[in-house]
Amino acid sequence: MPWLLQDAAKVKASIGSSKEARCAFDGDEETVWTVELGSPSISAHVLVASTLSAPRRVETWQALECIFAGGFSPIRIVTLAGFAREGSKEVEWIEVQESYPRDGNMQQSFAYEPEAVAATLRARGKRSTDACTHIALRLDGSTDGFGRVIVYRLNVLAT
Template identity: 30%
Template sequence: MAASVLCSNTRSRVSSVLNRDVKQFGKNFMFDSNEETCWNSDQGDQQWVFLEFPEPVKVSELRLQFQGGFSGRSCKLEGCNKEGNLEHIEDFYPEDDNSLQSFPIQDAPLVQKVKIVFKNSTDFFGRIVVYSLDILGERSS
């Protein structure tokens, strides 16, 4: 059974933070399990979240919770091994609402780095607001 592959040693980066206010809107708030906090990107298309795992993983599902009105519209998942170049894995299309959404990933390769790209947003200015992000899968042995 798939479990969360995110751990304390998972490194993360994001494309931007609203007004560069990491204390209020930083990337860490996507992973804190607090429904009151969130990552809020600055404006512009092609916002993204990049994750590097301490060991290779096989991703089976992506779970995201957006703020309605600030959801990704057209998105893609990319991944690669530790030294490789990112390659397309799957496209997905979230709903514009506040619910926790699940996106199964079919036949994902073993990866150590993943990038979730929000090609565009339901927000006129291109902002993305993510309350929760989790990646399910299996760690390699």
């Protein structure tokens, strides 16, 4: 199964360096992306948005995979699908799923629930067969008292 974000055409992080954020998607567990949210509160977050190298149907998404350093995990990860509007640079973002990683240095996988994703998209006038052009992952809060998140891997698997 391919990792959708590994070959992303463009990566943009709302906090810190976008170049460093790309390390989370490279598949190499020796590289790391460190984010300082400034607060452990769930209201503190970083958004990392990726422009896909080619549009992908949301129904092909299988799972979110992640590895965080123990003690430096986000409290919640929100996956968003982005649909570029024709003739515009504007992107319509739809929250697809929330995942709650455990605080530990281990690989974790969160399957996308096809029925729930389809219902969410339908409520916003989209179908799971529609091709999205962007994927964003929002990391909310931190298990670290100073609001740091350390990411070794973060990616979306697809068929």
